[in-house]
Amino acid sequence: MNRTYIPLSQRPHTLHRLSLAPMVDKSDRDWRWIMRRITRHTLLYTEMITAPAVIRGDRKKLLGFDDSEKPLVLQLGWDEPGDLAEACRIAEDFGYDEINLNCGCPSDKVQQHDFGACLMARPSHVAELVESMASATSLPITVKNRIGIRSRKNGLSLETYEHLHQFVGTVAEAGCRKFTIHARIAILEGLSPRENRDVPPLRPEDVYRLKADFPELFIEINGGYRTRSDIDAALVQADAVMLGRLALDDPWILSLADRLWFAETSPAPTRREVLEASIPYMIRRAEQGASRGLLIQPLMNLFAGQKGAKAWKRAMTELHGAGSEGFTGALWAAVDLLDDELLDRRSE
Ligand SMILES: Cc1cc2nc3c(=O)[nH]c(=O)nc-3n(C[C@H](O)[C@H](O)[C@H](O)COP(=O)(O)O)c2cc1C
Numbered sequence: 001m002n003r004t005y006i007p008l009s010q011r012p013h014t015l016h017r018l019s020l021a022p023m024v025d026k027s028d029r030d031w032r033w034i035m036r037r038i039t040r041h042t043l044l045y046t047e048m049i050t051a052p053a054v055i056r057g058d059r060k061k062l063l064g065f066d067d068s069e070k071p072l073v074l075q076l077g078w079d080e081p082g083d084l085a086e087a088c089r090i091a092e093d094f095g096y097d098e099i100n101l102n103c104g105c106p107s108d109k110v111q112q113h114d115f116g117a118c119l120m121a122r123p124s125h126v127a128e129l130v131e132s133m134a135s136a137t138s139l140p141i142t143v144k145n146r147i148g149i150r151s152r153k154n155g156l157s158l159e160t161y162e163h164l165h166q167f168v169g170t171v172a173e174a175g176c177r178k179f180t181i182h183a184r185i186a187i188l189e190g191l192s193p194r195e196n197r198d199v200p201p202l203r204p205e206d207v208y209r210l211k212a213d214f215p216e217l218f219i220e221i222n223g224g225y226r227t228r229s230d231i232d233a234a235l236v237q238a239d240a241v242m243l244g245r246l247a248l249d250d251p252w253i254l255s256l257a258d259r260l261w262f263a264e265t266s267p268a269p270t271r272r273e274v275l276e277a278s279i280p281y282m283i284r285r286a287e288q289g290a291s292r293g294l295l296i297q298p299l300m301n302l303f304a305g306q307k308g309a310k311a312w313k314r315a316m317t318e319l320h321g322a323g324s325e326g327f328t329g330a331l332w333a334a335v336d337l338l339d340d341e342l343l344d345r346r347s348e
Pocket residue numbers: 021022023024025026047048075102104105144182197222223224225242243244245246
């Protein structure tokens with residue numbers, strides 16, 4: 001396909017106030033489809049997919065999605081410019097809105113291949129990766145990184161604001177205009193990925209300072225957001241907030257997102273509306289071979305904090321064992337456990 005080359009710095013990236021984080025084993029296409037029934041405008045991300053998986057794997061399975069999930073960002077992980085370019089070339093035809101490079105994952109497997117958070121030690125290399133990706137696609141290329149990294153094994157301590165500034169400055173010179181920053185460092189050994197999301201303290205002030213130093217960049221902050229007032233406070237100093245675990249633990253908080261952060265004027269959805277759309281979808285996907293256990297995950301916490309939440313969760317858990325015949329009936333039976341008032345209530 002012949003494409004007119006537009007410099008990366010001039011490609012319009014998605015504008016948004018809120019996004020849902022890339023999360024391996026969570027933000028798959030079915031989770032995103034269901035989240036999209038709760039919020040129409042929040043930017044969604046895929047799980048991280050490695051460039052070699054895109055090149056050599058089952059592309060339809062790895063990259064396929066439903067158009068209604070858009071706006072949607074594909075997150076790639078890898079450290080080799082040629083492979084990343086090839087993955088971007090393949091992905092563009094699937095219709096993604098943006099491609100994001102993971103510079104924040106600290107898992108051992110990712111470290112073995114020297115990508116993810118390790119890339120924060122190599123700003124010029126990341127600039128090269130971004131340029132190579134941009135040369136292969138007309139989509140905007142963005143980066144998700146930590147505020148720094150520490151590695152006792154290598155005696156590496158890149159934890160200061162100055163290093164973050166240098167990293168972002170160098171990658172921005174390659175044309176990248178949008179950064180999502182998880183506001184804690186990654187510790188490259190001794191902590192599991194899970195601990196690396198909790199143990200290093202949050203330093204949001206570094207992200208705000210970065211926005212002040214690079215006002216022309218779109219700076220999205222991430223890490224530890226749990227309430228509407230925290231999100232509102234962050235949006236005073238950053239362009240957007242990315243939510244991860246909150247969307248897993250209490251997805252209903254997103255039912256107000258469109259009205260609060262995207263100037264949507266139509267009413268927020270009810271849980272009944274979300275379920276009436278999602279259940280037929282889940283049944284269809286189960287018939288196509290999607291795992292029933294995974295399909296019910298996005299709905300597990302739909303009633304978090306509400307009366308009936310326990311019974312709902314129990315019913316969802318029991319669905320793991322329901323055969324394909326029982327699945328449909330059991331899903332609707334679980335809905336019948338809930339009060340009409342709760343099912344029809346709109347968030348305000
Ligand atoms: C289960 C899980 C999987 C994750 N997978 C990814 C991933 O694929 N790519 C990525 O950049 N970050 C990943 N993360 C990190 C999140 O994107 C986010 O940066 C982190 O959870 C902090 O945000 P939070 O405090 O709002 O959850 C993952 C987090 C979780 C909980």
